[in-house]
Amino acid sequence: MSELEITAGAGHAGLMEESPYGIPSGKLAMWCFVISDAVTFSAVLFAYGYLRIGSPDWSTPFQFSPTILNGIVMTFILLSSSLTMLAAVEAAKGRRKSACFGWLCATTLLGALFAVLHLREWGRMIDEGWRLFQNPTGGSVHFGAAFFSVTGLHLLHVIGGVCALSVIALGYRRDRYNPIDVEITGIYWHFVDLVWMFVFPLLYLMNAS
Amino acid sequence: MSDQESAHGPGMSFFVAVWVALMCIVGIEVFLTYRHMPPRQLLLWLLILAFIEAGIAVSYFMHLKYERSALAWSLIPAVVFVVFMLDHVWPDAFRLASLRLLSQ
Amino acid sequence: MDNTLAKPAAHQHAPPEGFLRKYVFSVDHKVIGLQYYGLALVAVVIGMVLSWLMRVHLGWSTFPIPGLGKLSAAGAPDNIMTPEYYLSLMTMHGTIMVFFVLTNAPFSGFGNYFLPIQVGAADMAFPRMNMMSFWVTLVAFLVLMAAFFVPDGPPLSGWTAYAPLSAVGKDAGPGQALGQSLWGISIAIFCVGQLLGSLNFIATTLDLRTKGMSLARLPFSTWAWFITSVIGLLAFAVLLPACILLVLDRVAGTSFFIPSGLVISDRLQPHAGGSPLLWQHLFWFFGHPEVYIAILPAIGIVSHILPAFMRKPLLGPRVLVGCMAAIAFLSYMVWGHHMFVSGMNPFSALLFSVPTLVITIPATVAVLLWIGSVYGAKLRFTSASLFCLGFISVFISGGISGFFLAQPSIDTYLHATYFVVAHFHFVMGVAAIFAIFAGTYFWMPKMVGRMMNETLGKIHFWLTFVGVYCIFMPMHYLGLAGNVRRYSAFTDDFLVPLIPVHQFITIAALITGAAQFIFIFNLIWSRFRGPKAPDNPWQATSLEWSTSSPPPFDNFGGKQLVVHHEAYEYGVAGSAGDYVMQTSPEVVKAQ
Numbered sequence: 001m002s003e004l005e006i007t008a009g010a011g012h013a014g015l016m017e018e019s020p021y022g023i024p025s026g027k028l029a030m031w032c033f034v035i036s037d038a039v040t041f042s043a044v045l046f047a048y049g050y051l052r053i054g055s056p057d058w059s060t061p062f063q064f065s066p067t068i069l070n071g072i073v074m075t076f077i078l079l080s081s082s083l084t085m086l087a088a089v090e091a092a093k094g095r096r097k098s099a100c101f102g103w104l105c106a107t108t109l110l111g112a113l114f115a116v117l118h119l120r121e122w123g124r125m126i127d128e129g130w131r132l133f134q135n136p137t138g139g140s141v142h143f144g145a146a147f148f149s150v151t152g153l154h155l156l157h158v159i160g161g162v163c164a165l166s167v168i169a170l171g172y173r174r175d176r177y178n179p180i181d182v183e184i185t186g187i188y189w190h191f192v193d194l195v196w197m198f199v200f201p202l203l204y205l206m207n208a209s
Numbered sequence: 210m211s212d213q214e215s216a217h218g219p220g221m222s223f224f225v226a227v228w229v230a231l232m233c234i235v236g237i238e239v240f241l242t243y244r245h246m247p248p249r250q251l252l253l254w255l256l257i258l259a260f261i262e263a264g265i266a267v268s269y270f271m272h273l274k275y276e277r278s279a280l281a282w283s284l285i286p287a288v289v290f291v292v293f294m295l296d297h298v299w300p301d302a303f304r305l306a307s308l309r310l311l312s313q
Numbered sequence: 314m315d316n317t318l319a320k321p322a323a324h325q326h327a328p329p330e331g332f333l334r335k336y337v338f339s340v341d342h343k344v345i346g347l348q349y350y351g352l353a354l355v356a357v358v359i360g361m362v363l364s365w366l367m368r369v370h371l372g373w374s375t376f377p378i379p380g381l382g383k384l385s386a387a388g389a390p391d392n393i394m395t396p397e398y399y400l401s402l403m404t405m406h407g408t409i410m411v412f413f414v415l416t417n418a419p420f421s422g423f424g425n426y427f428l429p430i431q432v433g434a435a436d437m438a439f440p441r442m443n444m445m446s447f448w449v450t451l452v453a454f455l456v457l458m459a460a461f462f463v464p465d466g467p468p469l470s471g472w473t474a475y476a477p478l479s480a481v482g483k484d485a486g487p488g489q490a491l492g493q494s495l496w497g498i499s500i501a502i503f504c505v506g507q508l509l510g511s512l513n514f515i516a517t518t519l520d521l522r523t524k525g526m527s528l529a530r531l532p533f534s535t536w537a538w539f540i541t542s543v544i545g546l547l548a549f550a551v552l553l554p555a556c557i558l559l560v561l562d563r564v565a566g567t568s569f570f571i572p573s574g575l576v577i578s579d580r581l582q583p584h585a586g587g588s589p590l591l592w593q594h595l596f597w598f599f600g601h602p603e604v605y606i607a608i609l610p611a612i613g614i615v616s617h618i619l620p621a622f623m624r625k626p627l628l629g630p631r632v633l634v635g636c637m638a639a640i641a642f643l644s645y646m647v648w649g650h651h652m653f654v655s656g657m658n659p660f661s662a663l664l665f666s667v668p669t670l671v672i673t674i675p676a677t678v679a680v681l682l683w684i685g686s687v688y689g690a691k692l693r694f695t696s697a698s699l700f701c702l703g704f705i706s707v708f709i710s711g712g713i714s715g716f717f718l719a720q721p722s723i724d725t726y727l728h729a730t731y732f733v734v735a736h737f738h739f740v741m742g743v744a745a746i747f748a749i750f751a752g753t754y755f756w757m758p759k760m761v762g763r764m765m766n767e768t769l770g771k772i773h774f775w776l777t778f779v780g781v782y783c784i785f786m787p788m789h790y791l792g793l794a795g796n797v798r799r800y801s802a803f804t805d806d807f808l809v810p811l812i813p814v815h816q817f818i819t820i821a822a823l824i825t826g827a828a829q830f831i832f833i834f835n836l837i838w839s840r841f842r843g844p845k846a847p848d849n850p851w852q853a854t855s856l857e858w859s860t861s862s863p864p865p866f867d868n869f870g871g872k873q874l875v876v877h878h879e880a881y882e883y884g885v886a887g888s889a890g891d892y893v894m895q896t897s898p899e900v901v902k903a904q
Contacts, residue, residue, distance in 0.1 A: 015873045017522040021280045025438040025516040031280070032512050032546055034271075035288040039550035042292045043595060047558060047569060050298055050591050054305030068239065075235050082270050083228045090221055133566035133584075141585055145567035149558065183272075190270040197262040200235075201255035205242040291547045294645045297665075298594045300658035305588055309573075 030184045034191045037157075041195050044153060045202060048146040059139030060207045067121065071204040074117050075196065081110035082193045085186045092172065092179035100182065104169035107189065111162040118155055122148070147203055154199055157192050164188065219269070227269050234262050328866045340440035341866055345447050346426030347760065352451060353418035353749075354833075356409050359458075361826050363406040370394050372812070372819035374802035385466050387487060399801030400469035401488045405460070407472030408496065411603070412503055413454055415741055418749045419610035420545075421450070421510055424538040426760060428514060430857045431535045433523025433874045435867040438516035442509050449506035457499035460492040468493035471799065473600070476570030476592035477577075480562040481584070484577045497560040504553040507545050514542035523856075525876030529631075530895065532855045532880040536634050537613020540641045541606050547645075548602035555595035562587070593652050601648035605640055607741050608708075611748030612637060612679060615701045617880075618755045619683065621853040622698035623690035624891055626881035628682050636675035636682075643672040653721040654728045662721040669719040676712055680705060696770025697851075700751035703778045704744050710782075711739025714789060729799070732792025735785045743781045750774075750832065757839065758846030762862045765843060769835040773828060780825025787814050852892055855880050859896045 021028060052058050062068055088103035129136030130144050168185045171177040241254050268274040273281050329335045336344060369378055377392035388398030429437050437443045460467040466488040470479035474496065483490035518531070518539040531539075558569045562584070570592040571584035616633055620626050627633060649657060649665030683705050692698060714736040717723050727733060750773075758764050796803070796811050803812055849858040856876070860869050874896050882893040888901045 015524055016520075017524060017526055019520040020277075020528075021283070021519065022277050023280065025520045028280075028519065029439065029512040029516045031284055032515055033508070035284050036508055036511075036546045036550040038288050039291055039547050040554050042295060043551040043598075044554045044558075046295045046298060047554070047591060047595065050302040050305075050588065051569065051586070053299070053302040054309075054588060055586055056306050056309060064243075068242075072235065072239060076232065079228060079231055079235075082266070083224060086224045086270060087221060131566070132561065133568065141568060142587070145561070145569060149561060149567070153554070153557075187271050190266055193270070194263050194266045197231075197266065198259050201238050201259050202252075205238055205255060206248065206252060208242050287543070287547065290642075291645055295551075295598065297649060297661055298591070300661055301588070301590050301594070304658065305590075309586070 024180050024184075026180065026184050027187065030187045034187060037191065038195075041150075041153065041198070044150055045198065048150055048202070051140075051142040051146060055140035055142055057140045059135060059137045059143050060209050061137050061139075061143075062204060062207045063209055066124070068204060068208055070117060070121050071200055074114055075200050077110050077114045077117070078193050078196050081107045081114070082190050084110060085189050089179070089183050089186045092182040095179075097173060100179075101169055101173045104165055104172070104182070108162055108165040108169060111158055111165065111189075115155060115158050115162065118151065118158075122151075143207070147207075150199060150203055154192070154195055157195070161185075161189050161192050224269065227265060231262055231265060234258050338444060340436070340444045342425050342429050342437045342440065342443055343760070343864065343866075343868075345443050346422055346424070348447050349417050349425055349450070350422035352447075352454060353414050353422055356413035356417070356454065357746075358833075360406050360409040360414060361829065363402050363409070365823060365826055366394070367399060367402055367406065368815075368819040368822045370399055370801060371803075372816035384461070388466050394801070395487075396801040397469055397487050398466065400471070400486075400799065401467045401492070403799060404469055404471050404474075404488075404496075405457075405467045408457060408500070410742065411472055411607070412500065413450075413457075415607040415745050416507065416603070417450070419614060419745060419752065420538060420541055420606065421447075421507075423534070423614065423749075423752050423756065424514060424541075424610060425510075427756065427857055428535055428538050429517055429521065430860070430864060430868050431532050431855055432518060432521055433526050433856050433869070433876065434517060434521035435869070437513045438521055439513050443513050446506045446509035446513065449502060449509065453499045453503035453506060456495055456502060460488070460495040460499075463491040463495065465490045466492055468496045473596060474559065474592075475596075476559070476562070476587075476589040477572065477575055477582075477584075480559055480570045480587075480589075480592070481575070481577060481582050482563055484580050484582065494560055494563050497556045497563070501553055501556040501560070504549040504556070507549045508553075511542035511546040511549075514538055515546070518542075523874045523876060526856075526895075530876055530879050532613075533616035533627075533630070533633060534610070534613040537609045537611075537616075537637055540637050541609045544602045544609070544641050544644060545606050548599045548606065551595055552599035552603075555592065555599065558595075559592065590652075590655060590657060593655055593657075594648075597648040597651045598645075600651065602641075602644040604737070604741060605644040607745050609637055609640065611704065611745040614748045614752045614755075615704045616679075616683070617855070618697050618751050619686065619701050620881040620883055621755075621851045622693040622695060622701070623687060623883070624693070625686070625690055625884040626879075627686045630879075630881065633679055633682055636679045639675040640672060643668055643675070647672055650719055650721075650724070653724045659721070666719055666721055670716070673712065673716060673719070676708075680709055680712070694771075695754065695851075696765070696767055696774055697751045697754035699771065699774040699778075700747045700754065703774065704747040704751065706778075707739050707747060707781065708744040710786075711736055711741075711744060714739070727792055729797060730792035731788040731796045731798055734798050735788035735792060738785050738788070739781075743785065747777075750777075753832075753836070755851065756857070757836070758850050759857055759862045759864070761840050762846050763839050763841075763843030764846045764850060765839040766835050769831055773831045773835065776828035776831070777825055780821055780828060783821035784818050784825060787818055790814070849894075852890075854878070854882055854892050854894045856895055859894060 084103050084106040088100050088107060091100035091103055132145050132148050133141055135141050135143050164185055168177055168181060172182055238255055238258050241251060329339060329341065339345060366378060366381065369376060375393060378389070378394070379392060381389040381394060382392045385398060388395055388401060394402070425443065429435070465483065468474070468479065468488045469486055470489070470493065478485050478489070479493055481489070518535060561567045562569050562571055568584035568587035570589050571582060571587045572589065573585040575582040575584065616627060646668040647665055649661055650669045653662050714732060718727060718733060718736060754765055754770055791811055791814055794811060795807055803809060846862040848861055856874060859874060876895045877898055878893050878895045880895060882901070884891055885893050885901050888899060893899055893901055
């Protein structure tokens with residue numbers, strides 16, 4: 001039995017008290033991490049909102065093409081990666097190891113694709129003169145600061161998730177991890193998607209021209 | 210719900226349906242963006258839709274609906290409360306707009 | 314009937330071998346707890362020395378302190394500290410004490426050691442993550458300490474690092490170049506370490522309780538560690554991005570917290586449009602729950618220790634846990650009381666003031682429960698119980714000044730005076746420290762297997778107790794007289810007459826500080842020469858006393874304990890002795 005199954009707290013032949021939530025400890029810890037990270041992202045988004053409200057010269061420079069369109073594509077990719085993640089978890093629970101591995105690879109690739117598209121967009125913006133401290137359209141400099149820091153924080157989480165997914169995928173195939181580990185990684189990955197569901201409207205759509 | 214669903218949550222076909230619903234909400238968000246409404250109104254709509262998306266993702270994708278309700282009752286009110294408390298900053302943000310130094 | 318199930322514990326890892334695995338890179342929560350405690354001990358000595366330097370300068374601002382010039386040639390030419398260096402020492406004193414002492418010792422230190430044992434587990438839920446959390450914290454400490462040695466010295470913006478001073482960079486003064494950036498990075502790393510620790514505490518408390526250890530039977534200390542870790546989970550989550558944004562302002566040219574048109578040292582800062590108030594909001598949103606993170610474990614520890622020496626349970630145990638939870642909940646609603654004079658919306662001040670006054674209620678109820686319990690009890694006076702009584706005393710003293718500061722009208726006058734310094738030092742710098750002392754005297758026999766010297770402990774208590782009152786009581790008077798804090802010297806007409814009070818405080822601080830070496834000596838001497846400690850020297854009831862002193866590597870020697878009783882069954886009518894251990898199979902009629 002893996003460490004995580006042992007700590008499930010589901011009675012263990014009457015040796016331990018039952019966990020009030022009936023889930024393995026690793027899953028509970030991931031949920032706690034998720035709510036903590038949600039508060040972190042909220043703080044950054046509040047800072048963005050605060051500075052935006054306080055800046056009458058806020059720009060809304062995002063054209064439908066390429067920026068919003070790119071954003072829609074990125075949203076589609078990330079949502080689809082959540083779907084493939086769910087397929088991976090289903091496969092793991094059904095003990096279909098190679099199917100799970102395949103779906104995990106798909107999720108990882110979609111996540112990596114998201115990151116690539118994002119970095120490409122960053123590159124394009126930087127070419128146009130956008131910086132953390134610079135706004136080429138002459139509006140508030142906070143635009144760049146807020147945009148790059150919020151999306152940067154999210155991108156770090158995506159890249160971290162891609163790394164974690166790779167480790168889990170390879171490890172699961174070699175029996176180092178079990179279906180619960182896959183599910184726990186899934187919770188993290190869905191959270192990354194969930195954050196994007198706020199980032200996209202607040203930082204892209206609200207700044208559409 | 211079948212036994213399999215109640216024990217493990219719904220199957221993949223349900224998740225595909227949820228995925229379609231989420232994409233539709235994204236579509237509505239983009240549609241509303243180009244309806245040319247005042248920014249505050251757009252913000253309100255986008256936040257409402259984003260929270261609906263989040264609720265769907267948390268309940269179904271992250272399976273919270275299929276865990277014991279105690280878990281949802283422990284996690285969600287706590288994070289909602291904490292984030293809600295951050296709303297204290299808004300009066301100062303609005304005042305900041307009128308404290309701006311005129312252009313240098 | 315055997316009171317333990319002689320089956321292997323459900324959660325086990327093999328005993329470690331080799332010096333590094335056993336004492337350095339250990340996954341054993343007991344070793345990690347001691348590592349945190351050791352880190353806190355080093356930190357508190359550094360913090361205390363810093364306070365001595367500050368206090369000597371405040372009493373005698375032209376006195377050259379021998380050797381200070383070696384610490385910083387620029388900061389203390391001819392061994393007399395500059396005003397900027399005073400602020401730097403003050404910043405490091407506050408940062409070290411709040412983060413690396415008050416969050417470390419009662420929570421990460423004792424909590425790591427005793428939480429798994431008190432719930433009956435063989436280790437924390439995630440031992441390797443536990444090890445990582447300590448090393449992350451240690452890295453944070455080393456990054457902070459590095460600020461002393463960079464060319465420009467440590468930052469001078471206070472532990473609160475208010476923008477724009479903390480955000481603009483080297484124009485703002487010595488220490489504001491690399492030193493402040495190191496501060497921001499250190500604290501961000503510290504947040505990560507605390508987050509990892511919180512995950513462990515929560516999972517262990519909920520999932521690894523042994524059979525019979527229902528949530529209602531948890532000791533107060535476990536409840537306190539659990540509630541504190543929930544607060545920390547959500548509070549450090551805001552400090553982390555705040556520090557990141559601060560560092561971005563400093564190194565990446567952003568203006569989150571720096572307004573336009575700011576001229577510092579005759580130089581117009583190349584930033585525009587940010588809000589210093591935003592930093593205050595984000596910082597104090599974390600900062601207020603942080604002070605409850607510092608005090609709740611102390612409340613739990615004191616509530617845990619007192620029954621053992623009163624030989625009766627506390628009044629209203631469920632109420633006390635409820636008070637802890639209420640304090641935790643309310644702690645997120647009150648942070649603006651640090652900002653009454655900041656220029657924040659004054660209506661917000663009302664919205665913050667009311668919950669601040671409300672939060673005094675559960676704190677007061679807790680105090681009344683302690684006093685009501687001790688009244689009429691035949692209290693055994695040991696070092697541990699004396700520090701518990703001292704805790705109650707200083708918690709009341711510090712808490713009462715809080716009532717005043719909670720009201721914007723009064724706070725407008727008292728903010729940033731020594732009245733505030735008195736308040737937070739009493740509740741944090743003394744009360745929480747007293748709980749650490751109480752916990753040390755109580756638990757050291759269990760942790761190292763040797764009793765500490767009681768005579769030295771009592772001398773330590775009395776010198777410290779009288780000493781802290783001599784140090785911090787006069788500060789209330791100073792504050793009311795208008796003595797501003799964070800001044801390195803007093804030259805204003807209305808402040809000069811107060812200098813003799815400062816001198817008195819300084820002498821008291823030096824004597825009290827010296828008295829702490831009695832404690833440190835006692836710690837070290839007892840570790841090697843103290844009488845061997847039995848399993849249960851205090852005849853206490855909770856699970857840590859059901860195992861050897863010190864416990865074996867898996868806490869209970871492979872046994873899975875079964876809990877039959879509540880945590881504080883002392884003086885139970887109808888039982889064989891005057892206490893019933895939690896694991897005892899003895900059946901006692903309900904009282």
